[in-house]
Amino acid sequence: MPDNEFSKILFIINPSSGTGKTDWKQEIVNFFKDKNASYEVLELTGKDDKPEIKKKLAEYNPHKVIAVGGDGTVKIVAEALLHTEMILGILPAGSANGMATELGIKDDAQEALGIIVNGKTQKIDVLKLNEKNLSIHLSDIGFNAYVVKKFEDGQSRGMWGYLKAAFRVIWQYQKMQVRIQTDKEEVSRMAAMVVIANGTKYGNGVVINPLGSIYDNMFEVIVIRKISFREILKMRFSQKGFDPAKTEFFQTHSLNIKSRHHVHFQVDGEVMKKTKSVKAEIKENALKIIVPKSNENE
DSSP states (O other), rough: OOTSSSSOOOEEEEESSSSOOOOHHHHHHHHHHTTOOEEEEEEEOOSHHHHHHHHHHHOOOOSSEEEEEEEHHHHHHHHHHTTSSOOEEEESSSSOOOHHHTTTTOOOOHHHHHHHHHEEEEEEEEETTTTTTTSSEEEEEHHHHHHHHHHSSSSOOOHOOOOHHHHHHHHTTTOOOEEEOSSEEEEEEEEEEEEEESSSOTTTTTOTTTTTTSSSSSSEEEEEESSHHHHHHHHHHTTOOOOOTTEEEESSEEEEEEEEEEEEEEEETTTTOOEEEEEEEEEEEEEEEOTTTTTTOO
């Protein structure tokens, strides 16, 4: 079926995502009011969402399943779609929309809905972490994971809420002593954070992984030895000339990280339990996803 043909679409909305400024349910109704389309909406409650999603998928059997939320919502929907022929789409409704940013999907509701209908389908790689957690974008241990936890615990949403959390954490975090084993080498480092990167940039536009691609059957490990505002500005605006004394890159198909102490851990925006070890492996071309037609990757 061509991507621009209307088909059965299931929208999975996380009402708690983002700032609540956009009524996504109404935007969906407005978009489809003069179109001959079959769609349904499932609103998450935050309780037993995974079984409810799987139940709805079995009952409705949609062709496209659209995650309406942030990276955490995209993750939970993607997990339900693995090993199926259903196609994942994204409406960026979260505080952090890293994967949508990665794909070039802007937060304009009607434009994003247009991509759902008229975009093209591509297969992307995903990562399996500790044999049970799916990551399609960016996961990390250390500083940023701690910021994400503080952000989730706080009251402020959006970019301002994240910056407030980061400001609190930067005076509290401690470096980690980690051992990193990739396909080719094993190293020991003192690090502020370690990023396990399938994608290239966070939702705030910071390009943490200029080497990355969700289509290249590999992933990157980025060791941030020191939190440096100068390096962050480089990542945000130039993505060139990283200081190897502060930022180090490894490319691999598999990974084993061991930390001397328990450290904060987040997967695609979802806070996990503190851990002392992370194993990761690539799953090539494992997920079908809707991207803008202008997307250059094939």
